[in-house]
Amino acid sequence: MPTSTTLSVPERTRTPLPGLALCVLLASFGASSANVALPALQHAFGTGFAAVQWIVLAYLLAATAAAVGAGRLGDMIGRRRVLRGGIALFAAASGLCALAPTLPLLVAARALQGLGAAAMLALGMALAAANLPQGRTGSAMGLLGSMSAVGTALGPALGGLLLAGPGWRAVFAATLAPAALALALVRHLPDDAPGRASAPRPPFDLAGLLLLVAALLAFALAATGAGTLARGWLFGAAALGAGLFVRTEARAAAPLVPLALLRDRVLAPSFAMSALAMALMMTTMLVGPFYLGHALGLAPGGVGLTLAAGPLVAALAGVPAGRLVDRHGAHAVCVAGLAAMALGAGLLALAPLRTGVGGWIAPLAVLTAGYALFQAANNTTVMEAAGGARRGVAAGLLNLARQLGMIAGSAVLGAAFAARPRGTAVEVAAATHATFALATLLPLLALLALATAWPGRRARAE
Structure with missing residues (x-):
């Protein structure tokens, strides 16, 4: 055994983090880069x-659907193995996207790319937590949060440049070389696959995965644009699927999601807080273009640059936020982050139209910096509370909570924005203010959830 922690820890952790950070960046880039190419793709395929x-x-x-399954599979057969498979799938799917001759094949390749991204996000977080000492978990979570923000901001910017040059196929091909680099970097991770002499592994919970996928698909379709009658049926199908999923998990010998995780006094509130926080962040991306373009009269280029301020702040704040978690503890930083998010959303709800772009960027900076603090603290709490054997599925549930928050935020707060008149600049501003007044409740609800979780966090710390 090594006699000096200061010598052994850097040697063990010097190489994994760059590869894991690149995985998170690529997954976020893949999610945001295709948006800018939609008009060109509509023209290329001659469709609506x-x-x-x-x-x-x-x-x-x-x-979203694969997040939990990827994490659970990593816990069962080895997180490094599943992560490398996810990177390889992401790279292969990127190539298929770049070569796709028809729209259905492109959509199918994008689904495969999303499956790879699920493994990269869930296992990247779990492996970062597993390969660092507990006192540095916050710094790792902050770095991964920064990389997620960089990928989100880089997607539209680099995608736009590639679109103006080589064309839309280059937008998808751009991830091939970085994915190959990530695959090479993560080979330095310790092999955590169970040995041959270990006890026989129980079968993977395929029935649970299929029920979860069906429930999530019905919920997402209902929330993102089905008609009124169809939406009611889809929400009903989602509720039925969720009920069947819980029943199946309660009876499974090796459930996809151990229900104890959803009853845990620390983990369950953390998942709920993540969904609430992401719903608020989604509101800025959903409402922002309308406010900046229609109320403030910015040109499309100005709208894009102004919206990039949020991811830029998140990228800059991620690493310092992680260090604050390591220094002051996750609970204190989580409270500060949620309070800053509530303040930023409240300022957006009150900013007069005459304050112009500055009246949007300043509150957005407060809101986004608060989210960086919250995310680093909350992710650290989940990874430390989950323990070594459950980190993969816990990271998958955390990513699932974020995705559900994005979907729910788009549906609920998007409907609140759409329900108000938006014919003039003043009306668009009033609709924006009303939407953010409602959204301010989300971090306050998260603070309430944190208060209920605090006794459990304190008991674990002791």
Whole structure:
């Protein structure tokens, strides 16, 4: 055994983090880069917007549905093995996207790309937590949060440049070389696959995975644009699927999602808080273009640059946020982050139209910096509370909570924005203010959830 921690820890952790950070960046880039290419794809395939929208939805739905399954599979057969398979699948699917001759094949390839991204996100977080000492978990989570924000911001920017040059196929081909680099970097991770002498593994919970996928698909379709009658049926199907899933998990010998995780006094509130926080962040992406373009009269280029301020702040704040978690503890930083999010959303709800772009960017910076603090603290809490054997499925559930927050935020707060008149600049501003007034409740609800979780967190710390 090594006699010096200061010598052994850096040697063990020097190489894994760059590869894991690149995985998170690529997964986020894949989610955001296709948006900018939708008009060109609509023209290239000669179809309507509703059809090309599935290029984005297929990726998000696949990544959402596979998040928990990828994490659970990693816990069962080895996280490094599943992560490398996810990177390889992501790279192969990127090549298929770049070569796709028809829209249905492109949508199918994007779904495969989303499956790979699910493994990269869930296992990247779990492996980062597993390969660092507990006192540095916050820094790792902060770095991964920064990389997620960089990927989100880089997607539209680099995608736009590639679109203006080589064309839409280059937008998808751009991830091939970085994915190959990520695959090479993660080979330095310790092999965590169970040995041959270990006890026989129980079968993978395929029935649970199929029920979860069906329930999530019905919920996502209901929330993202089905008609009124169809939406009611889809929500009903989602509720039925969720009920059957819980029943199946309660009876399974090796459930996809151990129900104890959803009853845990620390983990369950953390998942709920993640969904609430992501719903608020989704509101800025959903409402922002309308406010900046229609209320403030910015040109499309100005709208894009202004919206990039949020991911830029998140990218800059991620690593310092992680260090604050390591220094002051996850609970204190989580409270500060949620309070800053509530303040930023409240300022967006009150900003007069005459304050212009500055009246949007300043509150957005407060909101986004608060999210960076919250995310680093909450992710650290989940990874430390889950323990070594459950980190994969816990990371998958955390990513699932974020995706559900995005979907629910788009549906509920998007409907609140759409319900108000938006014919003039003043009306668009009023609709924006009303939407953010409602959204301010989300971090306050998260603070309430944190208060209920605090006794459990304190008991674990002791």
